Amino acid sequence: MAGRVEGKVAFITGAARGQGRSHALRLAEEGADIIAVDLCDDIPNVAYSSATEEDLAETVRQVEALDRRIIARKADVRDRDAMKAVIDEGVAELGKLDIVVANAGICVIAGWDETSVEVWDQTISTNLTGVWNTVQLTAPHLIAAGGGSMILTSSAAGLKGLPFLTAYVAAKHGVVGLMRAFATELAEHSIRVNTLHPTGVNTPMADPRTMEKFGPLLEAHPKLGPMMTNLLPVESTEPRDQSNAVLFLASDEARYVTSMEFTVDAGNTQY
Amino acid sequence: MAGRVEGKVAFITGAARGQGRAHALRLAEEGADIIAIDIEEQVEEVPYPTAKAEDLQETVRQVEALDRRIVAETADVRDLGTLKSVLEKGVAELGRLDIVAANAGVDIVGPWHSMTPEIVRTTIDINLIGVWNTVMASLPHILDGGRGGSIILTSSANGLKAGPFNMAYNMSKYGVTGMAKSFAMELAKDNIRVNSVHPGGVDTPMVEGIMGVPDSGFAKGSEENPNLTGMFTQWIPGMMPPREISNAILFLASDESTWITGHALAVDGGLSQY
Numbered sequence: 001m002a003g004r005v006e007g008k009v010a011f012i013t014g015a016a017r018g019q020g021r022s023h024a025l026r027l028a029e030e031g032a033d034i035i036a037v038d039l040c041d042d043i044p045n046v047a048y049s050s051a052t053e054e055d056l057a058e059t060v061r062q063v064e065a066l067d068r069r070i071i072a073r074k075a076d077v078r079d080r081d082a083m084k085a086v087i088d089e090g091v092a093e094l095g096k097l098d099i100v101v102a103n104a105g106i107c108v109i110a111g112w113d114e115t116s117v118e119v120w121d122q123t124i125s126t127n128l129t130g131v132w133n134t135v136q137l138t139a140p141h142l143i144a145a146g147g148g149s150m151i152l153t154s155s156a157a158g159l160k161g162l163p164f165l166t167a168y169v170a171a172k173h174g175v176v177g178l179m180r181a182f183a184t185e186l187a188e189h190s191i192r193v194n195t196l197h198p199t200g201v202n203t204p205m206a207d208p209r210t211m212e213k214f215g216p217l218l219e220a221h222p223k224l225g226p227m228m229t230n231l232l233p234v235e236s237t238e239p240r241d242q243s244n245a246v247l248f249l250a251s252d253e254a255r256y257v258t259s260m261e262f263t264v265d266a267g268n269t270q271y
Numbered sequence: 272m273a274g275r276v277e278g279k280v281a282f283i284t285g286a287a288r289g290q291g292r293a294h295a296l297r298l299a300e301e302g303a304d305i306i307a308i309d310i311e312e313q314v315e316e317v318p319y320p321t322a323k324a325e326d327l328q329e330t331v332r333q334v335e336a337l338d339r340r341i342v343a344e345t346a347d348v349r350d351l352g353t354l355k356s357v358l359e360k361g362v363a364e365l366g367r368l369d370i371v372a373a374n375a376g377v378d379i380v381g382p383w384h385s386m387t388p389e390i391v392r393t394t395i396d397i398n399l400i401g402v403w404n405t406v407m408a409s410l411p412h413i414l415d416g417g418r419g420g421s422i423i424l425t426s427s428a429n430g431l432k433a434g435p436f437n438m439a440y441n442m443s444k445y446g447v448t449g450m451a452k453s454f455a456m457e458l459a460k461d462n463i464r465v466n467s468v469h470p471g472g473v474d475t476p477m478v479e480g481i482m483g484v485p486d487s488g489f490a491k492g493s494e495e496n497p498n499l500t501g502m503f504t505q506w507i508p509g510m511m512p513p514r515e516i517s518n519a520i521l522f523l524a525s526d527e528s529t530w531i532t533g534h535a536l537a538v539d540g541g542l543s544q545y
Contacts, residue, residue, distance in 0.1 A: 160544065161544060223504060225501075226500075226501020226502070226504060227501070227545060229498060229501055231498070231499075233498075270432070270433065271499075271501070271502055271545075
């Protein structure tokens with residue numbers, strides 16, 4: 001039986017590990033070839049370890065084990081020249097581009113008064129401007145392919161405020177606006193643009209060292225703790241739970257779904 | 272100095288006490304005359320005491336103490352015919368109709384399995400169809416005036432974000448949010464603005480009757496499903512006085528908000544953003 005995205009090509013950012021790798025594998029399982037990028041370098045100010053070139057090589061290995069092709073390069077979503085080079089190379093090699101998953105992101109936890117200008121700038125430039133770079137630079141290839149699907153990873157914190165994440169919340173809300181704007185202009189090319197809104201996901205970003213940062217802040221502001229509650233009895237979803245939504249939005253099963261906020265958040269945004 | 276709604280006439284439902292009375296007084300303070308209705312019989316299915324005839328008389332007394340005129344009648348918002356005749360009488364007496372505050376409502380709380388068809392029907396009949404009746408009975412008079420007008424529908428924080436153990440109420444209040452937008456678009460050509468107001472916790476007999484009793488539906492729901500109790504959190508703690516909502520009603524009723532229509536104005540201390 002043909003896969004659900006058989007013969008399509010997907011570009012995925014932040015693909016070295018975590019949700020990005022999971023998306024690459026899920027789409028590859030269903031027949032897509034992959035163009036993958038990741039920073040693979042130390043990110044300042046984050047509490048968790050950054051992805052490495054070995055992580056990206058492992059994604060390559062796992063995609064190839066599924067008998068799909070993959071072009072994987074080290075690139076920063078903030079670096080438009082590097083991004084363009086990878087996208088052009090990938091499309092030249094794999095023939096076209098149908099699916100874009102703008103997944104790369106960082107998360108720094110800090111109270112509003114402890115958020116530095118540097119953290120603000122790096123968060124906005126990666127989580128918001130990086131998504132804009134991804135969409136704007138890939139769109140010409142999707143237009144050339146006669147249409148496609150873009151999935152922009154926002155967050156539960158892109159639909160409602162969550163505490164101690166000012167830059168992250170601002171960037172992720174911004175991704176929703178970006179999605180809506182692109183959905184209007186790209187619709188005439190049969191390109192669909194939707195956002196994905198995960199709750200907590202079991203990835204290297206959600207390292208205990210990251211989550212520990214919430215501890216003293218929540219102790220000082222106990223009223224805010226319940227905002228993190230999921231309605232469903234689960235603390236953290238698995239990357240594959242998110243990838244299943246990406247696959248649906250990427251596939252022709254969702255061919256008339258655009259400009260939608262897709263929550264895979266165990267009910268967090270309704271709490 | 273002229274009041275902010277000087278010379279206008281406002282129709283207010285549920286005006287015997289609580290938010291409705293506060294709206295009547297606030298608008299009267301700023302120069303409006305009032306047409307007020309409320310019920311006097313206990314409403315079926317509602318576990319707390321509903322308004323009584325003496326309550327409405329007290330509203331009359333307080334409005335008159337402000338030197339404004341008031342026509343107050345017993346009427347149930349579920350009875351469109353009575354609403355029409357009250358408005359005929361009120362407009363005949365006070366000369367016009369400019370403002371509508373569709374405020375009457377009930378809140379019967381409890382976990383989902385405690386909701387009966389009767390509770391759901393009563394809630395929708397009063398909170399949703401009652402609001403529609405209020406607007407429909409008022410519109411001919413506002414249109415007759417040819418001056419436009421302002422209609423304010425009382426929804427709730429729970430008309431923007433569902434609250435736990437409040438199924439029927441959530442359904443009705445979301446409906447009110449949609450109704451405001453529907454009327455707003457069609458009536459804009461007649462210069463009639465329609466907005467919704469979304470209160471959080473307000474210190475009224477209704478809320479006292481829900482929150483202030485040990486075996487309330489909220490207490491039962493919270494016991495069965497403690498995961499949801501955090502959803503009752505409001506950024507600004509405590510119960511706000513009804514006058515806080517009246518200030519929003521006054522603003523939307525006045526010419527200060529001439530270009531505001533179809534808007535959902537939350538006065539909820541952040542409850543709907545938690």
